[in-house]
Amino acid sequence: GENVEQHPSTLSVQEGDSAVIKCTYSDSASNYFPWYKQELGKGPQLIIDIRSNVGEKKDQRIAVTLNKTAKHFSLHITETQPEDSAVYFCAASNRVGAGRRALTFGSGTRLQVQP
Amino acid sequence: DAGITQSPRHKVTETGTPVTLRCHQTENHRYMYWYRQDPGHGLRLIHYSYGVKDTDKGEVSDGYSVSRSKTEDFLLTLESATSSQTSVYFCAISGAGGLNEKLFFGSGTQLSVL
Numbered sequence: 360g361e362n363v364e365q366h367p368s369t370l371s372v373q374e375g376d377s378a379v380i381k382c383t384y385s386d387s388a389s390n391y392f393p394w395y396k397q398e399l400g401k402g403p404q405l406i407i408d409i410r411s412n413v414g415e416k417k418d419q420r421i422a423v424t425l426n427k428t429a430k431h432f433s434l435h436i437t438e439t440q441p442e443d444s445a446v447y448f449c450a451a452s453n454r455v456g457a458g459r460r461a462l463t464f465g466s467g468t469r470l471q472v473q474p
Numbered sequence: 475d476a477g478i479t480q481s482p483r484h485k486v487t488e489t490g491t492p493v494t495l496r497c498h499q500t501e502n503h504r505y506m507y508w509y510r511q512d513p514g515h516g517l518r519l520i521h522y523s524y525g526v527k528d529t530d531k532g533e534v535s536d537g538y539s540v541s542r543s544k545t546e547d548f549l550l551t552l553e554s555a556t557s558s559q560t561s562v563y564f565c566a567i568s569g570a571g572g573l574n575e576k577l578f579f580g581s582g583t584q585l586s587v588l
Contacts, residue, residue: 365516393577402478402564402579403517448516459524461507461532462577464516 361386361453365465372439373473380468382449383431391452392425392432393462396445403448407434439472446470477501478580480565486586493552495583497565499545505568506548507532507577508540510561517564523548555587 362385372378384392390411395403409416409423409432416423420439425432432451436443446469450462477500487493497506505524509517509532519532521540529540537559539551552559565580 363516368514395579400581402566402581404579405576408576450517459530461519461522463533464509464518466514466516 361389361451361463363449363451363463363465365449365468367468368466369469369471371471371473374439374441376439378436378439378443378470378472380434380447380449380470381431382433382451382465383429384451384463385430386451386453387430389451389453391460391462392423393450394423394434395448395450395464397448397467398445406447436470439470441472441474444470444472478565478567478578480563480580480583482583483581484584486588487555488588489556490554493555493585493587495550495563495565495585497548497550497580499548499565499567501567501569501578502545503567503569503578504545506542507566507568508538508548508550509564509566509579510534511564511582512561520550520563555585557587559585560587561585 365382393408396406397403420437422435446467448467449465452460453463479498481496507522508520511517518534523529523542541549563583566577568577
């Protein structure tokens with residue numbers, strides 16, 4: 360099955376600095392790579408996603424890059440703010456049944472933005 | 475949380491007892507999923523449904539069963555709860571595109587098996 364590795368497990372940055380979280384995946388057929396943000400006591404929320412036909416996608420202060428050859432993708436947050444503090448999960452599509460796919464998640468990165 | 479309600483929000487039970495968690499959606503989405511979240515493991519797929527009465531296993535399905543008799547409801551049952559099933563359980567939904575659409579999560583159920 361799919362294996363998604365995520366690093367680092369914790370990340371502390373100063374407000375205004377950039378944060379980068381990296382993930383690698385094993386299934387070369389994976390074609391969808393979302394990122395989720397989870398705040399304390401809540402369910403994960405999608406913040407950005409990228410499909411395999413695109414190398415980079417941006418949404419304001421958030422960007423995701425994908426390197427299909429190397430099977431890794433990264434989340435970049437610029438000009439971090441205290442409200443960016445949360446746990447972030449990467450995920451990759453994985454075959455789970457006859458013609459079906461579901462998401463396999465990384466183990467998460469706890470980001471803390473210091474004011 | 476995109477019209478997803480999980481119940482109960484918290485439950486404490488004893489080893490060996492049956493437990494059923496409920497997920498209810500108001501979005502009329504075709505796909506529904508149950509994940510468990512444990513420290514160091516992220517979210518792991520237990521079971522998923524691709525339509526009424528159509529379900530399949532995920533990567534950690536042992537000890538769990540599911541049922542979907544209506545589009546809006548997806549039930550997760552632990553037939554005989556064990557301490558290793560202490561976890562936070564999340565229900566998620568996605569539309570007709572299945573995986574290639576956004577996955578929306580509920581608020582989770584904290585289950586403690588003593």
